[in-house]
Amino acid sequence: MSLLLLSGLLLGCGAPAGSWTGLIDCGDGDSSGEISVVMDLRKEEPTVYAGPAEVDFEGVFRIQGADRAYREELDFDRLELRLTAESGAQEASLSGEAVSCATWVDGEPADEGCDGGDALDWAVSWDGADLLEFDEGDCAGSLQRG
Numbered sequence: 001m002s003l004l005l006l007s008g009l010l011l012g013c014g015a016p017a018g019s020w021t022g023l024i025d026c027g028d029g030d031s032s033g034e035i036s037v038v039m040d041l042r043k044e045e046p047t048v049y050a051g052p053a054e055v056d057f058e059g060v061f062r063i064q065g066a067d068r069a070y071r072e073e074l075d076f077d078r079l080e081l082r083l084t085a086e087s088g089a090q091e092a093s094l095s096g097e098a099v100s101c102a103t104w105v106d107g108e109p110a111d112e113g114c115d116g117g118d119a120l121d122w123a124v125s126w127d128g129a130d131l132l133e134f135d136e137g138d139c140a141g142s143l144q145r146g
Helices: 003-011
Strands: 018-027 031-045 048-063 066-083 090-097 100-105 119-126 131-136 139-145
Touching: 018 048, 018 131, 031 066, 031 139, 066 119, 090 131
Parallel strands: none
Antiparallel strands: 018 031, 018 139, 031 048, 048 066, 066 090, 066 100, 090 119, 119 131, 131 139
């Protein structure tokens, strides 16, 4: 194996620092939609990576018997990925408190600001390289580095 190929393989493994993007699909009998995630993680400690992020939801909720278009945008100064080991495939947590929140129902602003209910606390699986997977309740999807 050439030295150039080996160094290329090692760059993507061992640490989840970098830019991540992805989609998570959600749906049940009363709602359906998609969560988009964009985040930029930097190493803070051997098992902690954190950075700014934007998490948006767009979909439809059934409210009082009627389908309502719903959109929510959450901005994070610091979204934290906490690993259980310094490298390798593993379970991890992704958490943070939104600093900016905006909501629309049927296209009309329904701003209530960030009220503490806009925190993110997810269990994710990291493949040890370039994939974070989320699968909880009625939502599943993945984030990819790059």
